[in-house]
Amino acid sequence: MSGVISVRPKDLPFDESVVGHLGCSGCGAFVAVRLALKILGDQTMLAIPACCVLATTCFYPQVPLKVPTLMTAFPATAATASGIAAGLRHLGKKKEITVVGLAGDGGTADIGIQALSGALDRGDQILYICYDNEAYMNTGVQRSGATPKGARTTTTPGGQRGMWESSPKKDLLSIVAAHGIPYAATSCISFPQDFMQKLAKAAQVEDGPSFIHVLAPCPPGWGYASEKTIELGKLAVEAGVFILREWENGEMKVTRKLRKRKPLAEYLKPQARFRHLTDEEIKAMEEEIARAWETIS
Amino acid sequence: MSPAQPLHQGRLIPHFPGGTVRQKTGSWRIFRPVLDVEKCNNCLLCWIFCPDGAIDREEKWVTIGLDFCKGCGICENECPTDAITMVKEGK
Amino acid sequence: MAEFKFINGNEAVAYGVKLARAGVVAAYPITPQTKIVEKLSELIADRELEAEFVKVESEHSAMAACLGAASVGARAFTASSSQGLAYMFEMLSYTAGSRFPVVMAIVNRAMAPPWNIWCDHQDSISCRDTGWIQYYVESAQEALDTVVQAFRVSEHPEVMTPAMVCLDAFVLSHTEEPVAIPSQDAVDAFLPPYNPPYRMDVENPMTFSAGAFPDSYMEFKYGQHLAFQVVPRVMREVEDDWERKVGRSYGGPLEAYRCEDAEVALVTVGTATGTARLVVDSLRESGRKAGLIKLRLFRPFPVEELRETARSLKAIGVLDRNLSFGFEGAVFSEVKAALYGLPARPLAAGFVAGLGGRDINVEQVEQMYDRLESASRTGLMEREVEFIGLKGVAV
Ligand SMILES: Cc1ncc(C[n+]2csc(CCOP(=O)(O)OP(=O)(O)O)c2C)c(N)n1
Numbered sequence: 087m088s089g090v091i092s093v094r095p096k097d098l099p100f101d102e103s104v105v106g107h108l109g110c111s112g113c114g115a116f117v118a119v120r121l122a123l124k125i126l127g128d129q130t131m132l133a134i135p136a137c138c139v140l141a142t143t144c145f146y147p148q149v150p151l152k153v154p155t156l157m158t159a160f161p162a163t164a165a166t167a168s169g170i171a172a173g174l175r176h177l178g179k180k181k182e183i184t185v186v187g188l189a190g191d192g193g194t195a196d197i198g199i200q201a202l203s204g205a206l207d208r209g210d211q212i213l214y215i216c217y218d219n220e221a222y223m224n225t226g227v228q229r230s231g232a233t234p235k236g237a238r239t240t241t242t243p244g245g246q247r248g249m250w251e252s253s254p255k256k257d258l259l260s261i262v263a264a265h266g267i268p269y270a271a272t273s274c275i276s277f278p279q280d281f282m283q284k285l286a287k288a289a290q291v292e293d294g295p296s297f298i299h300v301l302a303p304c305p306p307g308w309g310y311a312s313e314k315t316i317e318l319g320k321l322a323v324e325a326g327v328f329i330l331r332e333w334e335n336g337e338m339k340v341t342r343k344l345r346k347r348k349p350l351a352e353y354l355k356p357q358a359r360f361r362h363l364t365d366e367e368i369k370a371m372e373e374e375i376a377r378a379w380e381t382i383s
Numbered sequence: 384m385s386p387a388q389p390l391h392q393g394r395l396i397p398h399f400p401g402g403t404v405r406q407k408t409g410s411w412r413i414f415r416p417v418l419d420v421e422k423c424n425n426c427l428l429c430w431i432f433c434p435d436g437a438i439d440r441e442e443k444w445v446t447i448g449l450d451f452c453k454g455c456g457i458c459e460n461e462c463p464t465d466a467i468t469m470v471k472e473g474k
Numbered sequence: 475m476a477e478f479k480f481i482n483g484n485e486a487v488a489y490g491v492k493l494a495r496a497g498v499v500a501a502y503p504i505t506p507q508t509k510i511v512e513k514l515s516e517l518i519a520d521r522e523l524e525a526e527f528v529k530v531e532s533e534h535s536a537m538a539a540c541l542g543a544a545s546v547g548a549r550a551f552t553a554s555s556s557q558g559l560a561y562m563f564e565m566l567s568y569t570a571g572s573r574f575p576v577v578m579a580i581v582n583r584a585m586a587p588p589w590n591i592w593c594d595h596q597d598s599i600s601c602r603d604t605g606w607i608q609y610y611v612e613s614a615q616e617a618l619d620t621v622v623q624a625f626r627v628s629e630h631p632e633v634m635t636p637a638m639v640c641l642d643a644f645v646l647s648h649t650e651e652p653v654a655i656p657s658q659d660a661v662d663a664f665l666p667p668y669n670p671p672y673r674m675d676v677e678n679p680m681t682f683s684a685g686a687f688p689d690s691y692m693e694f695k696y697g698q699h700l701a702f703q704v705v706p707r708v709m710r711e712v713e714d715d716w717e718r719k720v721g722r723s724y725g726g727p728l729e730a731y732r733c734e735d736a737e738v739a740l741v742t743v744g745t746a747t748g749t750a751r752l753v754v755d756s757l758r759e760s761g762r763k764a765g766l767i768k769l770r771l772f773r774p775f776p777v778e779e780l781r782e783t784a785r786s787l788k789a790i791g792v793l794d795r796n797l798s799f800g801f802e803g804a805v806f807s808e809v810k811a812a813l814y815g816l817p818a819r820p821l822a823a824g825f826v827a828g829l830g831g832r833d834i835n836v837e838q839v840e841q842m843y844d845r846l847e848s849a850s851r852t853g854l855m856e857r858e859v860e861f862i863g864l865k866g867v868a869v
C-alpha cells in the first residue's frame with residue numbers, strides 16, 4: 087500500500103466489504119473491521135482465527151468478507167499471516183498486497199501471543215489488528231488477559247469469594263513495542279479518525295510488522311444497550327481507562343492527552359460487568375488510573 | 384459424487400466466494416431507524432459508526448437500508464442533529 | 475544425469491525438497507529432524523533453493539505458516555518429530571481440512587516420557603486421523619524419491635491433501651548411504667510448478683477454510699475421504715512416471731517381497747524392513763516359504779493391495795513399532811481390519827517391538843517367522859499379540 091490516504095469521511099470509499107455478518111446488533115468489532123477495510127482496500131488478505139469475527143463471517147452460505155480471507159486456528163493468527171506473506175514474497179506478489187492478521191484480545195494477548203511474538207521478532211511484514219472486546223466473547227464472555235480488573239465475566243463471576251477479575255489488563259502495546267517493531271498503536275472505534283489514521287500508517291510500513299490494538303465495545307459482553315457502543319468507547323478513553331498511544335521510531339507517545347479525565351463512574355455505571363463495584367472500589371480504581379497517567383506522561 | 388469429480392467444482396472444498404450473503408440480517412431488528420432528511424446535515428457520522436454497513440451515502444443526506452440494519456440504535460445515538468429516531472417495528 | 479552423494483536420510487529429504495523447488499519452508503528444530511532444517515537453511519542461504527525460510531518460534535506456527543503459504547499458491551514444506559509433531563497437532567487437521575497439499579517429513583521418534591529421542595512410530599501413527607497421507611520409507615534414497623513424489627501426489631487436483639513422509643530416527647536420519655540425486659531437469663520434467671485449482675487471490679476473493687453447519691460438514695469430510703481413495707491409483711501413476719524419468723520404483727503402496735508362493739509373511743514399516751529382508755532371504759535359502767510385505771503407505775491404507783497379496787497366505791504377522799495402549803500395535807489392527815472382508819483369511823499375529831529405539835535384530839524377526847510357521851502348521855495362533863524383546867517382565 088502506498089500514497090497518502092485521506093481519512094476524512096467524505097473521502098472514504100463507498101464500498102462495503104463486510105455487509106451481512108452475523109455479529110450482534112451494535113457490535114463494536116465490526117465497526118473496526120468495516121473501517122479497517124475501507125482504509126486497507128481490496129489489495130488485502132486476511133488471516134482470522136477463532137473469534138467472534140470468524141464465527142460470524144465464515145459459515146457458508148453467509149460469507150460476507152469481500153477480501154481473500156483464510157480462517158485459521160485460535161493460536162495461529164500471526165504465523166498464518168507470516169506464511170501468507172512468505173508465500174506472496176516467493177511468488178513476487180508481496181509488494182502490492184497488505185497481509186493482515188485480525189484477531190480478538192484473547193487470540194492476541196493470550197493463546198496467540200507466542201505466534202505474535204515470533205512474527206514480530208522475525209520482522210515479517212504483516213499488519214496485525216487486535217480488536218479488543220476485553221473477554222472471550224465468542225465462547226460466552228470468559229475472562230482474557232485483556233479483561234480489566236474488577237470486571238465480571240463468566241469465569242470471574244464474583245460469588246461468595248468475590249472472585250471478580252483480579253489482575254489488571256495486559257499492556258499489549260508495550261509488549262509489542264518491546265520487540266522494536268517499526269509501528270504500533272492503540273486506538274478505539276469511537277475515535278474513527280484516530281483509528282483510520284493509525285491504520286493507514288501501519289499499512290504503509292514497508293520494513294517490518296505493524297500492530298494496531300483497537301478497543302471495540304461489546305453490548306452483550308459488557309452488559310449495556312446496543313446503541314451505547316460508540317458512547318462507551320469514548321468514555322473509556324475520556325475517563326483515562328484506555329489510553330490512545332503510538333509507538334513510532336522507537337518512541338512511545340500518548341496521542342490523546344486528557345486535560346481533565348471524565349469521572350470513572352460515568353464509564354462503569356452503564357455496564358453490567360462493573361455493576362457490583364462499590365463507590366470506594368471505583369475511587370481506588372480512579373486512583374490507579376491517575377497513577378498510570380503519571381507514569382506515562 | 385464420484386471420486387473423479389474435480390475437487391474445485393462441486394462443494395467438497397470449504398472455500399467460498401467472498402461476499403456470498405443469503406440471509407438478510409435486517410430480520411433481527413426490533414427497532415427501525417427513521418431518518419428525517421430535513422435535519423440531516425450529511426456529516427456521515429452514522430455512516431462511519433454503523434456496524435452493519437447498512438447506511439448509504441447520497442448527495443445531500445444518507446439513506447438507511449433496512450436489509451441489513453439490525454436496529455442497534457448507534458446511528459440515533461451518535462447523530463449530532465437528532466435526525467434519526469428509532470421506531471418499534473410493526474408500528 | 476544423476477549424481478551420487480554419500481548422505482544421511484535427513485540430507486536426502488532436504489535434497490528432495492530442493493529438487494521439488496519448494497517455495498516456502500517453515501520449520502522448527504527437534505532431534506533427530508534438525509539436520510533437515512539446517513540443510514534447507516543452508517541451501518536457501520546459498521541460493522541453491524529459491525525459497526523463503528520462515529524461522530518460526532514453534533511447530534504450531536510452522537504448520538500455520540505452511541497453511542498460509544500454500545493458501546496463496548506456494549509449495550510449502552516443513553519437518554518435525556515426536557513432541558514437535560504433537561505440538562503441531564491442531565494445525566494438521568487445519569491444513570488437511572483446508573485441502574492444501576503441504577508436504578512434511580517426520581523423523582519418527584518416541585513420545586516422552588520417559589524422555590527418549592530414538593526411533594518409534596508412535597508420533598506419526600497417533601496422527602493417523604488428521605487427514606494426512608502417510609508414507610513410510612526404508613532408505614535415504616527412498617526418502618528423497620518419496621518427498622518429490624509426495625508433492626506430485628498431494629497436488630493432484632483430485633487429491634489436494636497434505637502428506638507426511640516418515641523416516642526412522644537415527645537408523646535412517648543419521649546414517650549415511652550413497653544416494654543418487656536426480657538431475658534438476660529430470661525432476662522439473664516430472665513435477666510441474668505448483669498451480670492449484672484455488673488460491674487466495676485479490677482478483678477473486680474467497681473465504682478459505684470456512685465453517686460448515688451440520689447440514690454440510692459431513693460432505694466436506696466425505697470429500698477428504700474421496701481424495702484418499704484415489705491416492706493409491708495416483709501414487710502408482712506417479713511412481714511409473716518417476717521410473718520413466720529417473721529410473722527407480724518402489725512398487726506402489728506396498729512392496730510384496732518374495733510373496734508369490736509364500737505361506738507366511740510379515741508386514742513391516744520403515745527400516746525394520748531391511749532386517750526382515752535378510753531373514754526372508756535366509757529362510758528362502760533353506761526352502762521355507764516366507765515372504766515380506768513392506769507397507770509404504772499407511773494412509774490411505776492399501777486395502778486392495780494387501781488383500782491381493784495376503785489372500786493366499788496361511789499366516790500373516792505385523793511388526794509394530796508403536797502401541798495403542800490397551801489394545802495392540804496400530805498397524806496390526808489395520809491389517810486385520812483390511813483382511814476381514816476376505817472370505818478366507820490367514821491367521822494373524824501382532825508383534826510389538828523396537829519401541830524407543832530398541833534394536834530389532836535378526837533373531838527377533840526369525841522368532842516372528844517361527845511363530846507364523848508353527849501357526850500355519852497347526853492352524854492355530856497361540857498368542858495374538860506378543861511383545862518382542864521385552865526384558866524381564868511377565869507378559
Ligand atoms: C485451541 C483452542 N482453544 C479454545 C478454543 C475455543 N475458543 C474459540 S474462540 C475463543 C475465544 C475468543 O476470544 P477472543 O480472541 O477475545 O475473540 P472474541 O471472541 O472476543 O471476538 C475460544 C476460547 C479454540 N477454538 N481453539
Ligand code: SF4
Pocket residue numbers: 108109110111112113114115116138142219223224303304305306307
Ligand atoms: S459478542 Fe460482542 S464482539 Fe462478539 S459479535 Fe457480539 S457484540 Fe460483537
Ligand code: SF4
Pocket residue numbers: 418422423424425426427428429430444445461462463464465466467
Ligand atoms: S449522523 Fe445524522 S446528520 Fe450525520 S449524516 Fe447521519 S443522519 Fe445525517
Ligand code: SF4
Pocket residue numbers: 112416432433434435436437438447451452453454455456457458459
Ligand atoms: S440502527 Fe444500527 S444497524 Fe441500523 S442503521 Fe443504525 S447503526 Fe446501522
